[in-house]
Amino acid sequence: xxxxxxxxxxxxxxxxxxxxxxxxxxxxxxxxxxxxxxxxxxxxxxxxxxxxxxxxxxxxxxxxxxxxxxxxxxxxxxxxxxxxxxxxxxxxxxxxxxxxxxxxxxxxxxxxxxxxxxxxxxxxxxxxxxxxxxxxxxxxxxxxxxxxxxxxxxxxxxxxxxxxxxxxxxxxxxxxxxxxxxxxxxxxxxxxxxxxxxxxxxxxxxxxxxxxxxxxxxxxxxxxxxxxxxxxxxxxxxxxxxxxxxxxxxxxxxxxxxxxxxxxxxxxxxxxxxxxxxxxxxxxxxxxxxxxxxxxxxxxxxxxxxxxxxxxxxxxxxxxxxxxxxxxxxxxxxxxxxxxxxxxxxxxxxxxxxxxxxxxxxxxxxxxxxxxxxxxxxxxxxxxxxxxxxxxxxxxxxxxxxxxxxxxxxxxxx
Numbered sequence: 444x445x446x447x448x449x450x451x452x453x454x455x456x457x458x459x460x461x462x463x464x465x466x467x468x469x470x471x472x473x474x475x476x477x478x479x480x481x482x483x484x485x486x487x488x489x490x491x492x493x494x495x496x497x498x499x500x501x502x503x504x505x506x507x508x509x510x511x512x513x514x515x516x517x518x519x520x521x522x523x524x525x526x527x528x529x530x531x532x533x534x535x536x537x538x539x540x541x542x543x544x545x546x547x548x549x550x551x552x553x554x555x556x557x558x559x560x561x562x563x564x565x566x567x568x569x570x571x572x573x574x575x576x577x578x579x580x581x582x583x584x585x586x587x588x589x590x591x592x593x594x595x596x597x598x599x600x601x602x603x604x605x606x607x608x609x610x611x612x613x614x615x616x617x618x619x620x621x622x623x624x625x626x627x628x629x630x631x632x633x634x635x636x637x638x639x640x641x642x643x644x645x646x647x648x649x650x651x652x653x654x655x656x657x658x659x660x661x662x663x664x665x666x667x668x669x670x671x672x673x674x675x676x677x678x679x680x681x682x683x684x685x686x687x688x689x690x691x692x693x694x695x696x697x698x699x700x701x702x703x704x705x706x707x708x709x710x711x712x713x714x715x716x717x718x719x720x721x722x723x724x725x726x727x728x729x730x731x732x733x734x735x736x737x738x739x740x741x742x743x744x745x746x747x748x749x750x751x752x753x754x755x756x757x758x759x760x761x762x763x764x765x766x767x768x769x770x771x772x773x774x775x776x777x778x779x780x781x782x783x784x785x786x787x788x789x790x791x792x793x794x795x796x797x798x799x800x801x802x803x804x805x806x807x808x809x810x811x812x813x814x815x816x817x818x819x820x821x822x823x824x825x826x827x828x829x830x831x832x833x834x835x836x837x838x839x840x841x842x843x844x845x846x847x848x849x850x851x852x853x854x855x856x857x
Contacts, residue, residue, distance in 0.1 A: 471837045473678045474693040474703050478573035479671045485679075485690040485830070487804040489517050494607050495797070495804050496740035496830045498677070500694060502527070502612060505568040506536055507578050512568075517609045520694060522677065522840050523718075523736025523827075524613030525620040526661035527569060528553065531562060531585025532602070533609045538565035541580045543659060547641040550589050550650055551582050551661065553620070554638065556739075556814050558598030560584045560606065561591040563642070569664050571612075574696050576667030580659065584610075589642045589650050611738065612664070614675045614694070616718045616853045617843055619660040626656050666842055671697030673845035676704055677737055681835030684768075684789075686796065686803030690834070698839055699848035709839060709856040710784050711849055713777045720855070722826035724750075724773035731824040733775070735838065735855055739829030742788060742810040749824070754812060755793050762793035762811035773826070788832075807834045 474480045481500055488494030498520045504527075505512035513536050515529060540548040541564035549564040562584040569576040584601050591599070600606050613620065620638075627635040629652055639660070642650040666672050679692035697704045712720055722733035724744060731744065741762065747754045755764035768791045776783040789808040796809060813825045832838070839856040841847050847854075 471678060471680075471835060473680065473691075474676075474695050477701075477703055479696040479701060479704065481572040481694050483520055483677070483679075483692050483694045485687075485805040487689070488607060489603070489609070492607065493804060494740075496806060496809075497608065497804075498679075498737045498830055498833075499608065500571065500612055502610070503570045504529070504534070504536065504538070504581070505570075506538060507566050507568050509568075511536060515609050519608040519611045519738055520677070521611055521613045521736060521738025522615050522675070522838075523734055523738055524611060525615050525617045525663050526582065526613045527567075527579065527610065527664055528560065528562075528582040528584055528613070528661075529610035530603050530606060530608075531583045531587065534583055536567070538567050538581075538583070540564070541566050541659070543641050543653065543655065545641075547643050548589075549653075549655060549659065550640045550642050552592075552595035552638055552640070553582060553584075554597060554636075555600065558600040558605070559595055560601050561586055561589075561595050561599070562601065563588055564661065569667075571664075571694075572696065574665075574668045574671060576664045579664055579667055580661050582661055589640075589645055590647050592640070592648070592650050594637065594652065613738075614663065614665055614840065615736075616714060616840055616855075617663060618666050619657045619662050621660055622657055625660060626654055628654055663842060665696060666845065668696065671700050671704070672842075673700065673847050674698040674839060674841035676837055676839050677833050678837045679833045679835070682805050682807045684791075684808060686800050686806040688802045688804060690805040698841055706839065706848060706856055709837070710782065711854050711856040712775065712782050712784075713779070713852055713854045715778045718853070719778070721776050721778055722773050722828075723776075724771070724826065726772075726774070729824070730776075731826040733826035733828060735828045735832060735840070737830050737833060739827050741827075741829045742790075742831060743813045743825075743827040743829060744810065745824055745826070746812040750812075752790060759793050759797070761814070762809060763790050764792045764794050765790055766792070768792070768808060786828075786832075805834075807831045
């Protein structure tokens with residue numbers, strides 16, 4: 444069973460930053476404009492904000508079957524999340540409600556490491572680059588239609604200011620955001636996390652948790668494309684040690700479906716059923732459960748007690764602040780141990796770097812301890828390879844069950 448809350452690994456700390464791979468043994472080319480390529484950028488986010496290491500794209504949604512459309516920029520791209528989520532205060536279209544089998548509107552409490560986002564499911568036609576997905580279930584994040592129930596716990600991030608973007612485009616490894624767990628019957632001992640609700644009334648208490656079949660859940664938009672529907676590639680250039688004010692790259696759809704999305708010499712790392720692999724740091728340490736996610740703005744791993752790297756204080760307490768920049772390496776492998784590779788990365792003093800470069804928002808050498816709130820299993824350690832892992836690399840994410848040049852088992856590759 445996948446862990447919904449770990450897979451939706453979004454970190455939205457006040458001054459967010461990132462940790463990165465410090466050496467990039469392979470050079471990477473950024474794809475030229477094409478029908479299956481859209482531009483992505485790290486540019487600080489919405490006007491008046493400084494979103495550090497946020498990867499943004501522009502998407503278009505339409506009322507299903509019509510030309511009544513809206514284009515929305517600064518939608519965060521997350522390879523550790525699934526589905527399209529837009530802020531209700533930004534969306535102006537009258538999209539129809541997405542309902543359960545009895546016609547009752549469905550609403551979701553989406554959990555992230557930073558908090559939870561509440562809002563109804565609605566139906567939209569979706570397009571990006573020249574790819575289209577018709578009649579897609581999306582989440583509209585807002586609390587005005589159906590009051591947020593007390594059972595939707597966690598810090599409320601249901602506003603643009605709290606969310607830090609106009610939405611989230613989850614293009615991760617899974618077909619649905621929860622899968623079989625949310626389809627399981629509710630009740631004592633159930634594996635169902637209770638993320639979905641059926642709302643028969645707009646009054647307080649009008650929403651009740653409901654088991655929802657996978658066909659009705661928020662789904663990966665890429666899997667709905669008529670072609671190029673088996674995965675994605677994030678292509679970003681490397682950044683200088685002191686950061687950059689902006690970075691432009693590409694989000695490429697499909698793996699091995701066109702001349703511009705072949706695997707080439709990339710190392711293919713199979714994932715387990717939770718979308719995870721293993722990372723060992725330090726060399727004599729134990730393996731941590733690991734995942735990649737462009738929606739996380741740093742490499743978040745272990746804790747200060749384990750790594751010996753001092754944490755920052757105050758508003759940057761979620762990041763590491765070593766006295767000098769550290770050059771580190773970690774061993775990455777699949778859970779069977781058949782594929783193993785070493786990744787070098789650097790950790791800088793977050794406070795010094797961010798204050799020294801106030802115009803910069805793209806950093807490749809910031810990181811922090813993995814938030815203990817996101818750890819659900821005692822004794823389990825986690826390693827989140829966030830956006831800076833992607834700087835200077837082309838990183839492939841295949842989608843479960845979809846056919847690729849290496850089969851139907853899902854993987855990441857770089």
